[in-house]
Amino acid sequence: MSALGIISNANLNGGQKLAVKYFTVSLALFGAQVLFGLLAGIQYLNPDFLFGILDFSVNRMVHINAMVVWLLFGFIGSVYWLLEDESGTPVVGLGLGNLNFWIFTLAVVVVVLVYLLIQVGPGELKSIWLINEGREYIEAPRWADIGIVVCVLIFFFNVAATFMKGRFTGIAGVLVLDLVALAGLYLAGMWYTPNISMDQHWWWWVIHLWVEATWEVLVGCLMAYGLIKTMGVRRKIVETWLYIEVALMFGSGILGLGHHYFWIGTPEYWLTIGGFFSALEPIPLVAMVVHAVFDAGYHKLKSSNTPALAWIIGQAFGNFFGAGVWGFMHTLPQINLYTHGTQWTASHGHLAFFGAYVTMILAFFYLAIQKWRGNVWMGSNLVGSWKWKWSMFLLWTGMIAMTMALLISGYEQSQIERAIGGSDWVAYFAAQEHPWFVQGMVWRMIGGWTFAAGFVLLAWDLMTIGKRETRPALVVDAESH
Amino acid sequence: MIVEPVALANFFTVFFSAAMVILTGAVYALLFAYSRLRQRARLMPLAYVAYLGLSVSVYTLAQAANLFNDTFWTFIVGLMLLGYFAAPHVVWHLCVATHDQESVDGHKPHDEGNPSFIRP
Secondary structure, X not given: OOOOOOOOHHHOOHHHHHHHHHHHHHHHHHHHHHXXXXXXXXXXXXXXXXXXXXXHHHHHHHHHHHHHHHHHHHHHHHHHHHHHHHHOOOOOOHHHHXXXXXXXHHHHHHHHHHHHHOOOXXXXXXXXXXXXXXXXXXXXXXXXXXXXXXHHHHHHHHHHHHHHHOOOOHHHHHHHHHHHHHHHHHHHHHOOOXXXXXXXXXXXXXXXXXXXXXXXXXHHHHHHHHHHHHHOOOHHHHHHHHHHHHHHHHHHHOHHHHHHOOOOOOOOHHHHHHHHHHHHOHHHHHHHHHHHXXXXXXHOOOOOEHHHHHHHHHHHHHHHHHHHHHHHOOOOHHHHHHHOOOHHHHHHHHHHXXXXXXXXXXXXXXXXXHHHOOOEOEOOOOOOOXXXXXXXXXXXXXXXXXXXXXXXXXXXXXXXXXXXXXOOHHHHHHHHHOHHHHHHHHHHHHHHHHHHHHHHHHHHHHHHOOOOOOOEOOOOOHHHO | OOOOOOOHHHHHHHHHXXXXXXXXXXXXXXXXXXXXXXXXXXXXXXXXXXXXXXXXXXXXXXXXXXXXXXXXXHHHHHHHHHXXXXXXXXXXXXXXXXXXXXXXXXXXXOOOOXXXXXXX
């Protein structure tokens, strides 16, 4: 191990060395997401901006695709980070895992370059395979889709084989099963059919089930590991609650898919299924407040890594408000008829993704940098702690501003375009030009710039935090008691 | 099952009452847990006041979203009230049970508010 405060790969095990590569690309793609989001936001206010050079449709696509991929890189990196520590044995097939990383990264670069270089053209079978599959949010061409599945399967092999060889913990069991679903469900997004209802039916398997089932379970596993590491919570308790959480999530999350099937031409019984689960889905989330209070009282929030813990706490709040409050406000079919696909959805999507996933990956970034610098002190009164506090403040402020602004625009859209105008083309433009919509977009832009400032500070902080520290980290790991 | 769309005049009521269902539910859960954790019985009535607020929010939502016009949706309203009421109790029992097991395993609790000694 090298000196405290100095970044050195000697401080990391094999899996962690691979993890920091994933984290680095993940952070870069996070930056790309912010940049293309800003460009798309400017184009909402000035439609001529970069018109014909970098169209809104492309900026929006790269903004969302970058988010999906950076979160995926973050999740994969986080799992590699904990793998050797959790299993007690070196990663099996680490060389293959490293090769996989470079192929995956190269494929992402090629896909983005193709997006930017071929922005318009005919949509045919060749373009589905080579340029753009055309499905919103999962536009990656078919070759890249297959590549993603192969990469996730290699990742699965690394994880499953390592746990099989070493210690197979409760976290390991949930993680391994979840990765099967992570690779398998993505296949549903490649199903080609000319029937738009069937196409949407399968598309939602990726958009909803990937995100609200497999990603949520993955975050549950990361949270379990994070709580053991940052707060010293006992493994037995964490794993018991992980099982409870997975049961609740699968109980309500899988058929919660029904609220996406309301208006795509699926049979009427989906209104019953979707309505039932939409109404009851937030109950476990609310009930978990009891668990949070219980654990906070028990452990008194003593932590070895304050920034990571702050982001983990942020995850609890962000998930509650973004997924719970913002979701339930417009999920019943009686109101969803008017809000579906408006800026309401964008408002919910921004806060839910940030709250549920971004926060957790940022917590892992801080866990990683702590160990990369030789397990340096990152508790309270950390030298230069203003940077992580201000970046957190700016990121949250920017996100809340964007969420509220989009909420106002979406509210106006659901009334003017949907309820009054009847969703026709004229009504669409009437809503887009309404002062409330435009003002919402102006405020969203201000929120976007604030968020971007928070991102720059975050990147700077991740490069420098712990550099001037000479104290070793506080030990709170339960397993070291 | 009938889905009767929300009237334009009721949009805000639906959004606001739906948000209040979740928020009052969280306040109920928070006060319920804190009251038991710190053994402050005087907070428990406040928890049930929050639950009352939740019930009013559910009723307002049901009225504004036309949920009482159909048996299925009326049943869902009943389930929501029952679910939000019972869930904090169930989770509390689970918390106590898991931490009791921790004490049996020989791990010593480290603060005076240790919930493993608290019985529901």
